[in-house]
Amino acid sequence: MSTIAPRTTLGEPPDPLADAPAAFDPFELSDTVMGDVVDPYPKMAELLAESPVHVGPVDLGTGPTETMPGGPIPVTVFGFDECVSVLKDNETFSSTVYESVIGMVMGRTILQMDEPEHRVARALVAPAFRSKVLEHWEAGLVRGVVDEQIDQFADRGRADLVRELTWNFPVQVIARILGLARSDFSRFQRWAIEITSVATNWDRAVAASAALRDYFADVMDDRRSHPADDLISELVTVEVDGERLTDEEIYSFLRLLLPAGVETTYRASGSLLFGLLTNPDQLDAVVADRSLVTQAFEEAVRWEPPVTVILRRAMRDTQIGGVAVEEGADVALLIGAANRDARKYDHPDQFDIFRSVRQHVGFGFGVHVCLGMHLARMESRVAINTLFDRLGDLRFDPEPGQDYHIHGLAFRSPLALPVAFSAR
Amino acid sequence: MRVEIRVDRDKCMGSGNCHFWAPGSFDLGDDGRVVVLDPEASDEERLTVAAEGCPVGAITIIGSDPPPG
Numbered sequence: 001m002s003t004i005a006p007r008t009t010l011g012e013p014p015d016p017l018a019d020a021p022a023a024f025d026p027f028e029l030s031d032t033v034m035g036d037v038v039d040p041y042p043k044m045a046e047l048l049a050e051s052p053v054h055v056g057p058v059d060l061g062t063g064p065t066e067t068m069p070g071g072p073i074p075v076t077v078f079g080f081d082e083c084v085s086v087l088k089d090n091e092t093f094s095s096t097v098y099e100s101v102i103g104m105v106m107g108r109t110i111l112q113m114d115e116p117e118h119r120v121a122r123a124l125v126a127p128a129f130r131s132k133v134l135e136h137w138e139a140g141l142v143r144g145v146v147d148e149q150i151d152q153f154a155d156r157g158r159a160d161l162v163r164e165l166t167w168n169f170p171v172q173v174i175a176r177i178l179g180l181a182r183s184d185f186s187r188f189q190r191w192a193i194e195i196t197s198v199a200t201n202w203d204r205a206v207a208a209s210a211a212l213r214d215y216f217a218d219v220m221d222d223r224r225s226h227p228a229d230d231l232i233s234e235l236v237t238v239e240v241d242g243e244r245l246t247d248e249e250i251y252s253f254l255r256l257l258l259p260a261g262v263e264t265t266y267r268a269s270g271s272l273l274f275g276l277l278t279n280p281d282q283l284d285a286v287v288a289d290r291s292l293v294t295q296a297f298e299e300a301v302r303w304e305p306p307v308t309v310i311l312r313r314a315m316r317d318t319q320i321g322g323v324a325v326e327e328g329a330d331v332a333l334l335i336g337a338a339n340r341d342a343r344k345y346d347h348p349d350q351f352d353i354f355r356s357v358r359q360h361v362g363f364g365f366g367v368h369v370c371l372g373m374h375l376a377r378m379e380s381r382v383a384i385n386t387l388f389d390r391l392g393d394l395r396f397d398p399e400p401g402q403d404y405h406i407h408g409l410a411f412r413s414p415l416a417l418p419v420a421f422s423a424r
Numbered sequence: 425m426r427v428e429i430r431v432d433r434d435k436c437m438g439s440g441n442c443h444f445w446a447p448g449s450f451d452l453g454d455d456g457r458v459v460v461l462d463p464e465a466s467d468e469e470r471l472t473v474a475a476e477g478c479p480v481g482a483i484t485i486i487g488s489d490p491p492p493g
Binding site for chain 2: 086087119122126127130131132207356358364365366367369373374377407
């Protein structure tokens with residue numbers, strides 16, 4: 001097993017070893033994929049019961065959050081209705097709060113834009129993510145990717161579905177939708193991991209961002225002269241109401257697809273499998289009736305959203321749920337807590353694909369609602385269906401003492417999904 | 425029970441969530457904004473989820489009893 005040397009120079013030529021998948025074990029980047037908190041939800045429920053909105057530091061089990069002395073006092077929102085009200089009021093609560101960290105690495109993207117600029121920019125990229133367009137990728141591309149992953153372990157009778165399935169398929173799907181060369185996939189996956197680990201390794205993320213820019217620049221040049229049936233060809237030609245994307249906007253958007261489109265789907269599909277495997281009656285129901293896969297995925301995104309926090313900044317003195325909020329205050333929306341608000345959901349901590357209340361904020365809400373939610377839904381549905389088509393009698397089969405639980409605070413998913421099965 | 429669906433196309437930002445929950449009753453038009461199909465094609469629960477789940481609150485469901493006679 002090898003480790004990844006941090007890249008310290010920008011625009012460094014591609015590492016020739018990057019195309020050797022065996023040389024790269026992403027799980028050595030434990031800072032990227034793991035967090036220490038196993039279950040932050042009891043603490044969140046306790047704070048929510050105290051008040052749906054907290055002003056000042058909160059302690060979710062990792063110590064109190066830090067506050068800038070003298071600055072506006074930050075606010076943390078735990079309640080469902082309160083989160084929804086903030087997400088819908090995009091004039092008072094600005095997304096420019098994302099400029100400082102994510103924006104510096106990804107570039108300027110729709111994530112950090114406010115209206116009216118956001119609406120124009122989103123309209124340029126939105127058509128590629130509509131469910132009708134996605135159907136085009138479903139049967140051949142996504143199913144093919146998942147089949148290929150399952151081929152690697154179907155005969156073995158045992159597998160870790162995190163390392164051998166959920167980790168791999170979303171990045172492969174994105175790479176193919178972008179139209180990247182197959183020989184570039186492992187390099188692309190490495191950059192994806194590096195750029196999404198920005199919170200723990202700034203230099204590595206910045207280097208990956210520059211490497212992706214150079215790489216995409218070449219691909220875009222090629223697609224301008226040789227358009228193909230892929231997303232990059234579409235982005236270099238798209239025009240809405242006379243508006244086009246600049247090269248810099250395309251680089252930024254493509255980079256954003258990595259944390260937004262790869263990491264989230266990997267985490268969400270893992271948590272869905274965890275929910276089903278720990279509730280065998282629901283697993284059996286879904287295996288027997290595949291029309292339930294859709295609502296099972298929605299329940300997984302409610303119960304264990306892959307991203308548990310959304311940030312906004314108050315643009316004026318205001319209030320949330322009757323609690324005063326200062327102009328300039330950072331507002332952390334704990335959508336993970338909101339999705340388990342006992343005022344909205346019965347038995348909120350249970351994974352229950354048959355629950356009657358289905359609305360959730362796992363994809364966010366308001367004008368910034370997840371652009372890729374239909375892709376995430378489709379990919380995960382195909383992955384689960386393919387898995388159930390090919391493997392029977394699926395059940396947890398951990399090594400003694402193996403930790404296969406869902407971990408993390410801001411980003412959550414199972415560390416491993418050790419399963420046994422019989423091939424169909 | 426007859427159902428009427430009202431949509432605000434100026435508010436609509438084309439999330440497609442309504443089509444996801446109630447595909448027989450909602451779709452996105454060529455301009456990427458909501459169009460109402462058949463209100464009766466989805467049960468009440470799905471229409472409610474579609475309306476509540478609209479991220480910008482562009483959908484209102486109005487239920488009414490069948491007119492007399």
